[in-house]
Amino acid sequence: MEVLLKRAEKIRSLEIQGATNTALSAIEFLSEYAKTIKCTTLDECIMKLKEAKQILEQTRPTEPAMQNGLNFIMNKLKKCKGDICIEDVPRKIESFEEDYKALILNAKKKIAEIGANRIPKILKKTEYKDDFVVMTHCHSSVVTGILLKAKEQGKTFRVINTETQPKLQGRKTAKELLDAGIEVLHIVDSAMRWAVSTYQVDLIIIGADSITSEGTVLNKIGSRLLALVAHEEHVPFYVASPLLKYQPLTTVGFLEEIETRPSDEVWKDPPKNLRVLNPAFETVSRRYIDGLITEAGIFASSHAHWYFSRLYPDLVE
């Protein structure tokens, strides 16, 4: 248990960052934990795994890809309960972990291909504009996957990325894209409106942590601001996300929780009596999203439930 708690802390502290990495790590940690538990009955074993699942889920409340992954493993284990003995559990969990991992990685690969099609091969230069500019916010491995794919296809474009206060995940985006030879312009978050108009941004793509049944997307704080700027400036605004980030509980009325993080991430030693707030995510309404780029194609974010339930029927609540 001590090892599991240490690993869970890596997710909580953002040493492991982003919805996809969080989900992949959490299922791996559950699988590793399964190899260490000592039980006398299968029910005891399942109970201990459930406890571990809860610890992992509580590290970051706004992460359905992690919750769906942990549910995927536990549901499969419960289904085969009658046919296995205690000794089989670690191997079974590992194989379910591999299955979920494959779902995420295949989804990411498809999204990279579909999303890269939104970036033109041949740029129609005009008197006013001779480059294609994509903008993103924070660090989303799904978004960088699209941009790296487009680069691999020989496309030429520039990326504007926000630094993303207070944890500066934007630097990870900038380094990853620079290393691949993509030109990056790095800005402070509050310059996002300025950048969209000054550089005549052609396309904005952000990632997602959660998608609700109404087609609302939850992503890093600042995402709604960027969506509103896109709306005002008539710039196409896309969200790139595997459908595995769909929160099935929203279909039956539950509201997705917005993670609030420790205030010392914003200001370590603030003046006495000052309340420092650190909301980590915010919602972007479907009204401001031109399309959701998923493994099933690009469509309105309000269709997420329909596609999710067809692609992943085992995960529907």
Ligand code: RUB
């Ligand atoms: C990261 C963030 C990312 C999404 C998607 O926030 O908001 O846009 O998680 O990431 P944090 P990915 O750094 O707080 O985890 O596309 O890699 O799943």
